[in-house]
Amino acid sequence: MGLSIGLVGLPNVGKSTTFNALTKAQNAESANYPFCTIEPNKAIVPVPDTRLEALAEIVNPEKIQYSTLDFVDIAGLVKGASKGEGLGNKFLSNIRETEVILHIVRCFEDENVVHVEGSIDPIRDVEIIEQELLFADLDAILKRVDSLKKKARGNDKDAKAQLVVAEALLQHVEDDNPVSTFPGIGEDAFIAMNKELRLLTSKEIIYGANVDEDSLEEDNEFVKLLRAYAYERNYEVIKLCAKIEEEMVEFDDAEREEMLSDLGVTESGLEQIIHKGFDKLGLMSYFTAGVKEVRAWTIRQNTTAPKAAAVIHNDFEKGFIRAEVIAYDDFIEFGGENGAKEAGKNRLEGKEYIVQDGDVMHFRFNV
Numbered sequence: 001m002g003l004s005i006g007l008v009g010l011p012n013v014g015k016s017t018t019f020n021a022l023t024k025a026q027n028a029e030s031a032n033y034p035f036c037t038i039e040p041n042k043a044i045v046p047v048p049d050t051r052l053e054a055l056a057e058i059v060n061p062e063k064i065q066y067s068t069l070d071f072v073d074i075a076g077l078v079k080g081a082s083k084g085e086g087l088g089n090k091f092l093s094n095i096r097e098t099e100v101i102l103h104i105v106r107c108f109e110d111e112n113v114v115h116v117e118g119s120i121d122p123i124r125d126v127e128i129i130e131q132e133l134l135f136a137d138l139d140a141i142l143k144r145v146d147s148l149k150k151k152a153r154g155n156d157k158d159a160k161a162q163l164v165v166a167e168a169l170l171q172h173v174e175d176d177n178p179v180s181t182f183p184g185i186g187e188d189a190f191i192a193m194n195k196e197l198r199l200l201t202s203k204e205i206i207y208g209a210n211v212d213e214d215s216l217e218e219d220n221e222f223v224k225l226l227r228a229y230a231y232e233r234n235y236e237v238i239k240l241c242a243k244i245e246e247e248m249v250e251f252d253d254a255e256r257e258e259m260l261s262d263l264g265v266t267e268s269g270l271e272q273i274i275h276k277g278f279d280k281l282g283l284m285s286y287f288t289a290g291v292k293e294v295r296a297w298t299i300r301q302n303t304t305a306p307k308a309a310a311v312i313h314n315d316f317e318k319g320f321i322r323a324e325v326i327a328y329d330d331f332i333e334f335g336g337e338n339g340a341k342e343a344g345k346n347r348l349e350g351k352e353y354i355v356q357d358g359d360v361m362h363f364r365f366n367v
Contacts, residue, residue: 004042004070005206005277006098010125011116013106014210014242019043019073021245021270041073041094047278047285047296048271051328051358055287055294058336065295067285069277072098092136096198100280101205102273103129104242107222108212122226126207130178133200137179140197141170165189178202204280207237208273216241217264236276240269284357287328288312289337305353309363319365323349328358 009015023043046066056064074094095101105122106115117124145166151159165184172182178201184190185202194202207230209223216239219227223239230237245268248256260268278284285296286308297311305323309316326337330345337360340346355361 003281003283004072004098005100005102005281006072006074006095007102007104008074008095008129009104010106010128012113013104013125015104016073017242017246018104018208018210018240018270019071021242021249022071043071043073044068045071045274047274047298049285049296052287052294052296054332055289055328055360058332059289059291059294061289061291061294063293065293067278067283067296067298069274069281071102074098092133092200095133095200095203099203100277101200101203102208102277103205104208104210105226107209107220107226107239108215110212120222122209122222123229126226126229130201134173134176134178137199137201138170138173140199141166141173144193144197145170162189162193166193169193173201205235206273206276206280207235208269209237209239210242211239213241213244213263215239216244236280238269238272238276240273242269245270284355286355286357286359286361288362289331289360299355301357303355304351305349305355305361305363306351308355308361309365312363315367316363316365319367320351321364321366323353324362324364325349325353326360327356328360331360 007015007019022045046068049066052064052066072094103126105125106120107122109120117128145163148159148163148166152163165187168184169179169182169190173179179185179194179199180202182190182202207226209226211220211223214220215223219239223237227237241263244259244263248259248268251259256268260266282301283298284301285298288295288297297308299308299311306317306320309320309323325347326340326345330340330343331337334340334343334345337346
């Protein structure tokens with residue numbers, strides 16, 4: 001699956017409703033962003049970016065193309081998933097294939113929506129899932145330690161070196177600590193091991209606090225508890241009302257803005273999740289701006305110009321000569337490419353140039 005965000009959560013917390021909003025499951029027409037379902041549990045979601053619209057006002061292209069993110073709806077979790085309960089094995093294998101976890105947490109009361117644990121307690125709910133992830137990691141690490149011990153007994157030097165790290169990691173997880181807090185997480189041996197095991201508690205986590213409409217403007221007690229818990233662990237919390245998010249996919253721009261204003265928020269919860277997920281994945285966008293299309297191209301942060309060019313076509317990297325670059329702010333301030341050039345804001349950059357977020361680029365190449 002590559003660079004994707006997996007939605008997890010207990011039953012009846014709003015996970016499916018959130019995913020339905022992401023995929024426009026109600027098939028409502030929307031003037032905002034063209035959500036696209038690729039398969040039943042996966043959606044490619046455009047990344048809202050007002051800079052593209054500003055560029056389009058100047059260039060007047062035939063179409064606009066946004067950067068995108070992959071979201072995966074992971075099967076619901078129950079206690080004992082790490083031991084195969086429910087859809088445990090499928091659930092855990094699906095999470096391994098994602099890079100970031102969006103954990104939807106119920107932070108609202110509704111007697112018509114039964115909670116699987118019988119009451120509303122966001123911290124308990126979070127700990128149920130995180131404990132299952134930890135148990136699964138513990139099992140994977142134990143198997144790796146056993147395998148490395150066998151190899152080390154045969155005087156495999158690499159195995160002996162990896163075993164030291166694996167045993168330290170095992171102790172760390174046995175002490176009920178997530179892999180993400182392991183002191184040796186930056187060591188080459190750990191990186192190589194995790195590339196294969198894709199340990200669940202090593203992943204970035206975003207908590208999606210699903211609230212009722214009344215709690216969107218001001219945090220209720222459940223959200224306050226979740227924020228305090230997340231703060232101690234250096235995790236992000238984004239508040240949303242999944243029910244309203246699903247309703248808003250049918251709205252046009254004016255109706256949507258009015259709804260957000262009435263709710264006392266400036267950006268929908270889904271937009272915040274998409275932007276935060278994009279950032280957590282270490283991604284950014286550069287732009288091309290022509291009469292055919294204004295387009296955002298997704299690259300990793302700290303990408304060189306030739307590698308950025310390869311996102312458009314591999315030949316662009318192979319025959320890279322140089323990149324013509326105009327900073328986004330300059331492009332807007334001087335009314336487009338010609339105005340920016342006249343103001344001396346057009347730069348020629350070579351192979352070592354690190355592309356900046358929002359660069360408007362044109363590549364010169366020869367194949």
